[in-house]
Amino acid sequence: MSIALEARLRALEDMEAIRALKARYFFSCDSKNPQAIRACFAPGKVLIDYGAIGVFHDRDALVELFTRLACHEHIVEMHHGVNPQIVIDSETSARGTWGLHYQQINTVENKLTQLGAYYEDEYRKIDGAWTISKTRCVVTSTLAVDLTESAGILFAGRAFAPQEQP
Numbered sequence: 001m002s003i004a005l006e007a008r009l010r011a012l013e014d015m016e017a018i019r020a021l022k023a024r025y026f027f028s029c030d031s032k033n034p035q036a037i038r039a040c041f042a043p044g045k046v047l048i049d050y051g052a053i054g055v056f057h058d059r060d061a062l063v064e065l066f067t068r069l070a071c072h073e074h075i076v077e078m079h080h081g082v083n084p085q086i087v088i089d090s091e092t093s094a095r096g097t098w099g100l101h102y103q104q105i106n107t108v109e110n111k112l113t114q115l116g117a118y119y120e121d122e123y124r125k126i127d128g129a130w131t132i133s134k135t136r137c138v139v140t141s142t143l144a145v146d147l148t149e150s151a152g153i154l155f156a157g158r159a160f161a162p163q164e165q166p
Helices: 003-030 034-040 058-069
Strands: 048-050 075-088 093-106 111-128 130-144
Touching: 003 034, 003 093, 003 111, 003 130, 034 058, 048 058, 058 075, 075 130
Parallel strands: 048 130
Antiparallel strands: 075 093, 093 111, 111 130
């Protein structure tokens, strides 16, 4: 195989590995798995800028806040990452942007929050695995709904129980 072809194949494999990394991150958030979230980020010093939620310089600080705020049965979340634009800068560094559609249902407070946002990420390959070394989430739109005041809400929660299906 030619060197150029090998380099192109490696870039494609790296981009797919980064897509899988971000998908694991989103799924880990939605499934309330703090240790899996932690594993998505590089060890040591990182920069995680989530705006109003906070700025974190190591993955453990993010995981602690996530555990405290989100790991509750009454917080139902959905992260949909879209339109990834990934650039491989070297064998061990890359960057990317992602669109985000986020939805949270708080079944205790009867609130629905939807966000549109985008991520600006930097990635580092450590011991053959891609990790997030820097990320910034910029919110572009927000919708907050008080479900107790909304007409037509049939269900708000994690899943329909058989007797609750419309």
